[in-house]
Amino acid sequence: MGVCTSQDVPKNQNTEDDYLKLDFNRISTYQKLEDIANKIAAQQKIDAIFSSLIQRIIASRQTHILNLLENIDVKKKQKFLTRLERIDFELIDSLFHHCYKQNKVDAFQCNVIQSINCQEQNLDLIKENKVGIILLCGGRSSRFYDKLLGDIGLPSQKCVFQIIMERLKKILMIANENREIIDYPIGILLSDQNSERLQTYLKSQKDFGFKQISFLQQKSLPVIDDKGQVVFEQESEAIMTPEGTGTILLQLNSFINKFPNMEYIHFLGLDNLVGLPLDPKMLNLICKQKADALCKVIETNSILDDRLFYQNSQFKTIEEQDSSITENSYNQTQMCLNDLYLSVSFLNSLKQNHDKALRLNQRFHSIKRGTVIQFEKHIQDILEVTDLTILYSTDDYALLIDDPKKAVIQLSNVHKRYLKLEGTLEDDLIEISPQMSYCGEDLQKITNPTYPMII
Structure with missing residues (x-):
């Protein structure tokens, strides 16, 4: 990521002057740094x-962490430092200076074909x-707790994960003429924050009848403040957040190798x-x-998410595949x-193209929420290194961001359109079960409906 520039060093009793005297361009600096670390230990x-961990903390300008040691019981300090050893301080320092502090707009461009209908x-x-499927279930649910497994207010009281898995089973049965499929290439991306709970839930549901599910794991990075310092909760626990769906690209080989027919x-x-798993139209x-x-x-006039990185202006080639798409559409x-x-x-070809793979691997997005900053890789970044991408415009969406x-x-409202019903009142809720219909094509118009309705 390059050489990191310096920033103001927080005060740390008895050692602030020593930090400021360090010159990282001199070999003697490393001996001084080691002496300081041994003294602190x-x-x-x-x-x-x-000692080596303390040296890394100082070199990465995270000396506020050393102040925390003053308030931690001697017996707990070793456990605290052991957890810190998992943090890549050097990467965070580099991302702060070269991804966030420079405040550069993402120069994301790709060749696309626009398509609808x-x-x-x-x-x-x-x-x-x-065709295999990987469900992107990694995340921290920082804005909406228990987003995947909790009751979000549906008439059926089903959780989001159950709905998606039932839709997946439904399309597999449709494709296989109502024959139940138990062996299919399915992967689930998990995070450190939800891995145990999701796997426990799957076991309680007997994996929804599937024979084998592959699990992929996201790594985590610490959350920082606008000074680049790692943020702690309860004084001794660094706040960690998943590194993003883009990290999955490094783990795909094993998944692909399991299913050579894919x-x-x-x-x-x-x-x-x-969301429709394995949408046959797509x-x-x-x-x-x-x-x-x-x-x-x-298409939206408002920012539905604070992670809006992919916009019209970033698609440098637009070919109109459908005559109904006009300039007004953009x-x-x-x-x-x-x-x-x-x-x-x-x-597979991307693995042989070092330049494209390196460009993809090095891209991070900085996301600021309130007073904290986090860094993520997004799987959509892969669009930039494709030769041809199709952007399919849809009106069917219900984004579960922070307002369930x-x-x-x-x-x-989407289900009402399937049933040719009018009205968008909040209390007039309709929910179509995946077992009844995959995407609404088999449904008939309902007269004199009563709400809430589960079909």
């Missing part, structure tokens, strides 16, 4: 084995197990209540166009959903 009555389906790819992978986030579109990637997008901002299809052949009530109403 002796003063704090901790094992000298932590796709009607043809491809069920053969699903039937022949040629030609496409669907990466689906669970923040859209209308599979037909990406296969027919022989594209590297396909991503669903929505007046609104386009936002990529966490709903991405990738060609396995493209992923609004998302439930949006989902109800």
